[in-house]
Amino acid sequence: MSTTEPTTESTTEHEIAIQELDRVTVRFAGDSGDGMQVTGSQFSQSTAVFGNDISTLPDYPAEIRAPAGSLPGVSGFQISFSSSPIYTPGDAPDVLVAMNPAALKRNVGDLVPGGAIIVNSDAFTPNNLAKAGYASNPLEDGSLKEYNVHEIPVTTLNARALEGLDMTAKQVDLTKNFFALGVMFWLFERSMEPTLAWLEEKYAKRPIFIEANKRALMAGYAFGETTEIFHTHYRVAPAKLRPGTYRNITGNEATALGFLTASQLAERNLFYSSYPITPASEILQQLSLYKNFGVKTFQAEDEIAAIGAAIGASYGGGLGLTGTSGPGMALKTEMVGLAVITELPLVIVDVQRAGPSTGMPTKTEQGDLFQALYGRNSDAPVPVVAPASPAECFDYAVEAWRLAIRHMTPVIYLSDSFLATGSEPWRIPELDELPDLKVANRTDPQGFYPYMRDPETLARPWAVPGTPGLEHRIGGLEKLDVLGSVSYDPDNHHRMSMLRAEKVARIANDIPPLEVFGPPEGDLLILGWGSTYGAIRSAVERLQGRGTSIAHAHLRYLNPFPANTGDVVRAYRKVLVPEVNMGQLLFVIRGTYLVDAVGFNLVRGKPFQISEIQMKAEQLLGDL
């Protein structure tokens, strides 16, 4: 917890110190059956509604059915909230809520020195301690003495609060996370209202669960208020965000909403075709709820069929969309090439995850940049966009479609697991702030040729089946320039290769320049892309406060790069490119602009911490 300005206020019952904090990071951890994701997202929701800037990071166990109480079965959810803008879910938690010994063991090492731990002491049974690999009880053996430990017999207290309800002991036990949530709401002065409203909606058909969870929540809150185990509660004032209406949103939700919005702006039906894969499946699930917008979703038999069906839909004049993660991208490769040579609009979502092959499906990485840029046979240029934060996923989902239909090309949209599952406040845009995506189908048979081009963008016409007089054939064989018939002519192939490259290159004229945060020239530029945005921006802000000559630029367009990218990277004595991969953007920047940029690459399945980037930058500045 940073910046403390202790004050004391008199509250109703007993004297409790109120501490004003600038920023707090809390991690909820428990068994995967303990409902930690729900607890975390409810806490986030109330915190967002309260007006703090927030950033969240769920941490799912890799195994769905790891044994209860075991270390692999631990599920976590981290939220950072602040009275000023923040960009990351926080480096080290200030507060850890641990529902069992395994959760404590897995997470305690990450806590800030002197941080607070709230444990469910009922769960610290010999059996659970053994499952977590504790030789002795950490609550008793003094190993936690450097932390501020609060033991609460959550299970017992919660069971007492629910006495008299017609529920099994097991059902009662499943509500104990709401007791813990109630305690946290009290501790941080959050309102219970959003959660109560959520319960009413979620269990509308099972009133007993509303009652049970409500009792658990209120009992936890009352426990905080009436017991003396906390000597302080904390106040994090609302942040000064840009005026507007906000909601809390995850990257995957924002992505799905962005695609829905694109289809409405383009006045074309969205056809989302996908094969289930972590961490992209939620996009399919969410889009399947928008049927009354004319959205059709299709769960295909495999990744290839998923993109094939999307191409079929785009060929028919719809917005053919497919989504996957890295392994699925590998399978779709040949089809992306087909969309390139047939010059059809298509958006391919890759929510990146860690590792080659199956790797670590629930962990984050930025390892698919090369795959997006180059992973096809022959020269098959494809524009690539990448949002930098969960809320930005909305903007770039719309942008991907703007480019695809204006330039008649497949576009790859690179998200990652960190963006997909993380959340932050999103200012809901007014409809008139959104771009116009309408383009007309070709309908005039007069002078029509399938591969005639728009002189400005080089886009070919969208000539869809059902248009009288436009009957023509396209396909994966090389096409004769303009006429579009099959051609094996050597010079024609060269010309078509140049045209395909030039068409994508010209998109640089249709996108904004790369913005620089900080001095326009100087000692060090940190250049990032995708989900490293928050950690880089926070580190740069900290260092700028100390009079260093440091700037941050973040690429949202990876192909083509914004037109001024070369000028930007050449304006600093050093360029640092942090990436959660082995140096892919670094390689492209060095190769494209011949600058001696250096990489900072950590591939642990986790996002960068602010402090890591800060230290690396300090080291580079020190070497100057």
Added chain:
Amino acid sequence: MTDQKTPAIASDREPILLTKKDFVSDVDPRWCPGCGDYSILAQAQKAMPEFGYARENIVFISGIGCSGRFPYYMNTFGFHSIHGRAPTLATGLKASRPELMVWVITGDGDALSIGGNHILHSMRKNVDIKVVMFNNRIYGLTKGQVSPTSDYGQKTKTTPGGSINYPIHPLVVALAAEASFVARSVDTFPDHLQETITRAGKHKGSTFVEVLQNCNIFNDGAHREFTDRDVRDDRMIFLRHGEPMIFGKDRDRGIRLNGVRPEVVRLGNGITEEDLLVHDETSEDPTIHFMLARIYWPEFPVPVGVIRNVTRTTHDALLQGQVDDAIRREGRGDLRAALGGGETWTVER
């Protein structure tokens, strides 16, 4: 937005009177002289006017192989896609544009080797696409390698010692995948082929037609043993719905069930038409259809004609139905409401 601006569909326009030559494109076919594909093309072009669809509402989608060139020669919309994947494009197109008539042209390697998965799932979902598979039992375009329907022991460029694999039975696969229309015809039987294509085109739902096709360059005579003019009546059986399964030049033989097995019997000596199986293409129970898809020369006459033809709601109709239902139930989607969904709060100036 189901009211997306799409051009008029056939039903909106005056009855369309077209002839075969309206479907001949300006590209000259480039198959080997004597290839069976020419006949299939001609019969398809002849069948097209039957459907009442305007040319612009018909789409031919193909994969890779000699059959893959077919769309270039049809004066309709056409898409020559990649190896084995034509059913996927066809599915996406039909699902999003139900008013179009969508054909898939494929071959034995394209459909049953590299594209097997897509055949299975497009058929089981009852996507209203018409798959016509040219079965020449060889890879022709790549010049003569073994295919999934090549015979056991067949010598090809990649099996100089003879194929060690058993051939797949395409129609058995189609039935197993729950295709709602399954038929077989032969490139050299023009009338039968045209009639089969016409019936396939009129079926609503997943349609699978196997056309026995001769590749005179790399597998000449693959079907000749039973399709040659002088033997075909004795070695093939032309299925007709509601009629007993009789064959033979003299219509003197038939197929009956002996226990659970089919057998060929000669009529007379106390065996009458009454004892024979009667073809019922509409039977929901596919047992006899499987039997017909599986029996083959030389043990049995080779069945041709429509083997299965059942009515089921199509994939595109069900998908569109869900959209229409949602609009009826919830009203047309309101973007502003969708964006502002969930818990919101306002930050004042």
